[in-house]
Amino acid sequence: MKVKAKKSIIDYILSYSKKQEKEHVKAEEKTLPRKVTEKAKIKITRNIWDLTGKIVVIAEKPKAANKIALALSKNPIRKSIYGIPYYMIKTKNGLIIVASAAGHLYGLHTDQYGYPVFRYEWKPLYQIGHKAKHTKKFITALSKLCSNADYYVNACDYDIEGSVIGYLIIYFHGDLEKSLRAKFSSLTIGELRESFRKLTSLDWEMIEAGLCRHELDWIWGINISRALMSSVKMASGKRVILSAGRVQTPTLRYIVEKDIERRLFIPLPQYSLSINISKNNYEIHVEYKGKAVETKKKAKEIIKDIKNTGYLTVKKYEEKKYWLNPPPAFNLGDLQEEAARIYRFSPYKTQSIAEKLYLDALISYPRTNSQKLPPTLNYKGIMNKLSRINNYKELISNLLVETRGVLKPVQGPKDDPAHPAIYPTGVKPKDLGKDEWKIYDLIVRRFLAAFASRARISHRIVYLEYPKDPSMVFMASGRKILELGWLRYYPFSMPEERFLPRFQHGEKVKITKASIRKTYTKPPEKISRIKILRWMENVGIGTEATRARIIEILFNRKYLRSVGGRVEATDLGLGIIEVLMEYFPEITSVSLTRYFEGEMEKIRLGIRRRDEVVRDAKNTLIKLIVSFDKKKYQIGKTLSYRLGYLTPTNKCMLCNREAYKNNLCKYHYQALNTIVKTYEEWKRREGVDWDKYLSSIKKLKSTGKWIVEVIQNFEKIKYSHSK
DNA sequence: GCAAGGTC
Ligand SMILES: [Zn+2]
Numbered sequence: 089m090k091v092k093a094k095k096s097i098i099d100y101i102l103s104y105s106k107k108q109e110k111e112h113v114k115a116e117e118k119t120l121p122r123k124v125t126e127k128a129k130i131k132i133t134r135n136i137w138d139l140t141g142k143i144v145v146i147a148e149k150p151k152a153a154n155k156i157a158l159a160l161s162k163n164p165i166r167k168s169i170y171g172i173p174y175y176m177i178k179t180k181n182g183l184i185i186v187a188s189a190a191g192h193l194y195g196l197h198t199d200q201y202g203y204p205v206f207r208y209e210w211k212p213l214y215q216i217g218h219k220a221k222h223t224k225k226f227i228t229a230l231s232k233l234c235s236n237a238d239y240y241v242n243a244c245d246y247d248i249e250g251s252v253i254g255y256l257i258i259y260f261h262g263d264l265e266k267s268l269r270a271k272f273s274s275l276t277i278g279e280l281r282e283s284f285r286k287l288t289s290l291d292w293e294m295i296e297a298g299l300c301r302h303e304l305d306w307i308w309g310i311n312i313s314r315a316l317m318s319s320v321k322m323a324s325g326k327r328v329i330l331s332a333g334r335v336q337t338p339t340l341r342y343i344v345e346k347d348i349e350r351r352l353f354i355p356l357p358q359y360s361l362s363i364n365i366s367k368n369n370y371e372i373h374v375e376y377k378g379k380a381v382e383t384k385k386k387a388k389e390i391i392k393d394i395k396n397t398g399y400l401t402v403k404k405y406e407e408k409k410y411w412l413n414p415p416p417a418f419n420l421g422d423l424q425e426e427a428a429r430i431y432r433f434s435p436y437k438t439q440s441i442a443e444k445l446y447l448d449a450l451i452s453y454p455r456t457n458s459q460k461l462p463p464t465l466n467y468k469g470i471m472n473k474l475s476r477i478n479n480y481k482e483l484i485s486n487l488l489v490e491t492r493g494v495l496k497p498v499q500g501p502k503d504d505p506a507h508p509a510i511y512p513t514g515v516k517p518k519d520l521g522k523d524e525w526k527i528y529d530l531i532v533r534r535f536l537a538a539f540a541s542r543a544r545i546s547h548r549i550v551y552l553e554y555p556k557d558p559s560m561v562f563m564a565s566g567r568k569i570l571e572l573g574w575l576r577y578y579p580f581s582m583p584e585e586r587f588l589p590r591f592q593h594g595e596k597v598k599i600t601k602a603s604i605r606k607t608y609t610k611p612p613e614k615i616s617r618i619k620i621l622r623w624m625e626n627v628g629i630g631t632e633a634t635r636a637r638i639i640e641i642l643f644n645r646k647y648l649r650s651v652g653g654r655v656e657a658t659d660l661g662l663g664i665i666e667v668l669m670e671y672f673p674e675i676t677s678v679s680l681t682r683y684f685e686g687e688m689e690k691i692r693l694g695i696r697r698r699d700e701v702v703r704d705a706k707n708t709l710i711k712l713i714v715s716f717d718k719k720k721y722q723i724g725k726t727l728s729y730r731l732g733y734l735t736p737t738n739k740c741m742l743c744n745r746e747a748y749k750n751n752l753c754k755y756h757y758q759a760l761n762t763i764v765k766t767y768e769e770w771k772r773r774e775g776v777d778w779d780k781y782l783s784s785i786k787k788l789k790s791t792g793k794w795i796v797e798v799i800q801n802f803e804k805i806k807y808s809h810s811k
Numbered sequence: 812g813c814a815a816g817g818t819c
Contacts, residue, residue: 148817149818191819226819306814638814
């Protein structure tokens with residue numbers, strides 16, 4: 089991943105292929121500098137215990153402040169100012185004050201209207217919107233605590249956002265000249281103590297990279313959002329909130345593309361062979377594993393032949409017992425996935441509940457990607473506390489017997505630079521709602537399962553072939569749970585048991601039933617919120633804290649709607665992607681994130697400066713905006729049609745979209761083409777005529793929506809098919 | 812009012 093300095097951002101991004109997007113999945117660790125573990129550099133460090141005077145330590149959140157205070161002293165003095173807790177620790181020659189932020193307290197803001205806009209400044213978040221009111225008391229408290237200190241220590245999480253959070257507080261309320269950085273990758277006592285003995289000077293490269301990320305996202309997001317809104321205002325006079333951004337727009341594009349595929353899908357008929365065999369008086373259905381047969385005629389011939397032969401031959405029989413390892417403790421994505429699978433909770437709902445459980449001190453930090461439990465954690469202590477909860481009492485006493493007190497959890501491969509996997513703290517829950525309890529229960533059980541023994545499964549599988557044609561392969565399998573192991577603690581992954589008798593290699597097995605079964609090719613998968621979130625994770629956009637939220641933004645903008653748990657793009661969503669793909673293609677691609685990451689990495693390495701990167705972004709956007717503005721009225725019209733504000737004079741006869749060809753919009757026109765094109769294949773397979781073809785696909789459930797709409801209106805369209 | 816990113 090290299091950026092050629094002379095190329096523009098556009099060239100760079102457009103040269104990025106989809107293949108590279110995929111490669112990112114593998115290369116995740118090396119390309120994501122968002123959370124960084126810095127290599128040891130030879131630098132002068134300061135020991136907090138050698139500093140004299142007033143030392144203000146700034147943590148990222150109240151819980152972290154508490155842990156830091158306890159790592160620095162056995163009994164820090166807990167105080168509170170404007171309702172915000174802080175801690176005082178006396179040293180030989182000074183006084184340490186551990187204070188806390190609450191994530192970002194400042195954000196970028198402009199008082200300028202319209203676009204292009206490149207003038208912005210950092211302002212308290214509570215002044216920017218009516219949200220984030222809670223940040224006001226944090227700022228007031230910090231401003232008070234920071235006055236006249238001799239040292240300021242940024243002890244926020246050691247990632248670029250933490251660097252920015254601490255930097256801005258010191259910038260506004262302290263003195264950057266008197267600042268130090270504490271660097272730790274977990275909030276454990278040992279690591280915290282070590283980091284405060286080795287305070288470094290302020291991490292300017294990280295700060296610069298972080299500030300740059302904020303500015304780039306702001307410049308791209310605000311300008312394009314405003315351009316979209318302004319075009320609608322120009323064309324229809326209406327005000328509507330529209331938005332685009334580095335994370336939300338590629339996500340929307342992903343859904344739009346999937347949805348278009350589904351709506352243009354025409355299933356093809358195919359034939360499968362349905363066969364039952366008999367063994368030891370058991371009748372067993374065997375699954376056809378060969379290539380689908382395309383025509384009924386061929387399928388009938390084969391079945392007739394098979395019936396005449398009367399038996400299948402065992403090609404391979406395998407019997408094995410295997411161990412099923414327990415799953416690791418949850419990271420946020422895994423929890424969201426399981427809550428969706430088991431309880432149909434949206435990722436956003438799961439996350440909100442988990443955050444509440446965390447604030448109630450019932451579970452550890454939930455916004456983590458880690459599947460690893462910290463070895464320093466007192467597992468036994470947590471279990472003892474948990475066993476005071478009735479539901480877990482017996483499970484835990486069992487677990488302690490089963491493990492003979494040796495508590496060693498499985499660890500998953502995924503990691504996080506600042507937080508471990510999610511685990512219960514052992515604090516006894518009070519007054520949990522039904523859904524809160526469900527999430528809490530998943531977390532506890534998954535935690536317990538991580539210590540349990542493996543499950544033992546016995547598995548039998550048989551492959552049979554039709555002796556006259558070995559490509560005709562059939563399969564049946566059986567499964568039995570021999571030892572429950574961890575499944576006892578986490579029963580949500582219980583494999584289904586099924587009996588299968590033993591077979592011998594080469595054995596001839598009698599066929600009791602043979603028929604053909606008509607099936608259809610499968611449509612593209614339905615899209616759900618959790619699938620969208622997993623996709624974002626896989627391509628590496630958004631963070632644990634933002635993915636679910638950004639998906640909801642797409643719903644709030646009415647780019648998406650939910651139809652019985654399934655996600656669909658709206659006409660507006662389609663329109664937004666059409667417009668952005670043409671005028672701001674960069675913002676629709678995940679490679680913009682890769683580009684940001686590359687630039688930030690260079691800033692961190694000191695080979696590029698923030699102002700250079702921002703200047704490039706500005707120049708790129710100015711060019712794009714110029715070409716957008718040339719077509720602004722027309723773009724505004726298009727979006728207004730999709731919003732239902734205006735009706736196109738040249739309207740598609742099947743929807744409110746503007747006509748593209750033959751009085752059809754581009755989607756219905758494409759549907760018509762697909763119908764005509766697919767006919768040949770249907771004719772070949774089924775020997776159907778045109779009318780029969782249409783009536784057949786119209787009835788099928790998986791046939792795309794646009795396809796059906798076109799068929800239903802063939803008279804209106806005046807399309808007649810010439811053979 | 813618009814982004815994405817923290818956290819209450
Ligand atoms: Zn149409």
